[in-house]
Amino acid sequence: MNEPPNRSTSKPNSHDHRHATSRPGVELLTWLHPLPGERILDLGCGNGDLTAAIAAAGAIPTGIDASEEMIHRAKQRYPELDLQVGDARHYRSDRYYDAVFSHAALHWIQDAPAVTETIRLALRKGGRLAVEFAGKGNVAALTRAIEQVLKTHGYPWEGLNPWYHPSIGEYASLLERSGFRVTFARHLDLPTPLKGEEVVRKWLDSFADYFFTGIPSSERAPLYDAIVSLAKPALYKEGQWMLDTSRLRVMAIKERE
Numbered sequence: 001m002n003e004p005p006n007r008s009t010s011k012p013n014s015h016d017h018r019h020a021t022s023r024p025g026v027e028l029l030t031w032l033h034p035l036p037g038e039r040i041l042d043l044g045c046g047n048g049d050l051t052a053a054i055a056a057a058g059a060i061p062t063g064i065d066a067s068e069e070m071i072h073r074a075k076q077r078y079p080e081l082d083l084q085v086g087d088a089r090h091y092r093s094d095r096y097y098d099a100v101f102s103h104a105a106l107h108w109i110q111d112a113p114a115v116t117e118t119i120r121l122a123l124r125k126g127g128r129l130a131v132e133f134a135g136k137g138n139v140a141a142l143t144r145a146i147e148q149v150l151k152t153h154g155y156p157w158e159g160l161n162p163w164y165h166p167s168i169g170e171y172a173s174l175l176e177r178s179g180f181r182v183t184f185a186r187h188l189d190l191p192t193p194l195k196g197e198e199v200v201r202k203w204l205d206s207f208a209d210y211f212f213t214g215i216p217s218s219e220r221a222p223l224y225d226a227i228v229s230l231a232k233p234a235l236y237k238e239g240q241w242m243l244d245t246s247r248l249r250v251m252a253i254k255e256r257e
Contacts (some may be wrong), residue, residue, distance in 0.1 A: 025103035025132070031184075031251060032130040034059035038098040040120050043088050043115075043131075044105020044242045048074030051081055054101065064091055065105075089114035096124035099130075109133035110164045112171070116178045123254040128178065135187055135248035136167040139233035142203070142227070142243070148210050149226045155215065162210045171250060180252040187248060194241040200228050203243070 030049060034040055036058030042051045045063030047070060055059040064086030065071050071085045088102075089111050100119045109115050119129055147157045166174075172182045194200060201224050204211070212220055235241055 015028055026053070028101070028130060028132045028249065029053055029057075030101050031249075032099060032101050032128075033117050034061075034099070034101075039095065040099045040101055041093070041097045043091075043100055043102040043119070044108070045074065045083060046070050046105070047080045048081060048083055049201060050101070050103055050125060051083065052078050055081060062093075062097075064088065088118055091118050091122070093122055097122050097127060099128045102131040102133065104133060106131060107163050107165060110162075112164055112166065112174060113178075116174055120178050120180070125257060127254050129175075129250070129252040129254070131251075132247055132249045133247050134165055136170075137189070137244065138163070138165050138246040140244060141231045142200075145227045145230040146204075148230060149223055150211070152226075153223065155228065160211050160213075165246075166248070168248060170252075171248060175250070175252050179254060179256040181255045182250065182252045184251040185248070186250075187246065190245050190247060191242040192245045194235075194243055197228060197241065200231070200235070200241060200243075222237070 005048070031042055032040075032054075034054045034057040038059040040054050040061045042054060042061050042063040044069075044183075045051045045065050048063055051061045051063035051074070055229060061075065061081065061085045063081060065074070065083075066085070066087050068085050071083050073082070074083050086109060088105070100122055123129070143161060148165045150157050150160075168185045168187055172185050177181055194203075204224050205220075208217075208220065212223070215223070235244065
């Protein structure tokens, strides 16, 4: 699982990787290598930028996202594209796709078997899958600290974590059980620099609806203090805060119906 399918005469190199970090999803598109006339489903299309890039390659994309707001914005930017509000667990099409593409979306859907079934049903036999999303270990230091602090202060933890962060083995096994042949799988550790401790607190605040629901804002500050203190040994190195972000990149071929 160390090489991607050879659909292009050139492969991404280290320069491509550095470039892609500033343009999320672009590198994965080079691995997908959309061809003119191909029908491609963009699962969790968000603002539509990558759907538009697929269309620019001559392919015929359909983008779906569960957020009505995101689809509304995407349609305003790209009125010519087929963009739909849709749940990746239940989306069905009356025509097959040549490929399914998904960037930075699948970690938000915990029912991975349902999403995999959607992908399987969407693809023609021999169709390909190219996905990248947060994997095992992503923001683990912070989530462990949140769990410990909440439990210490008598707050519940069960059911609060909104993410699906599988290992390569877990996700590849799921695909294989569903009729796919995994052709490439890689775990990427991509630590994200943060500009100071206050950014860590802003990160906590941005996910407060998940982790601190029911806790008044006035009572969150001491919890944040405790979480930052607990996570600091893992995230603060040589004068720099680094968020422990990880990604899975997987490509697969649908081998059976």
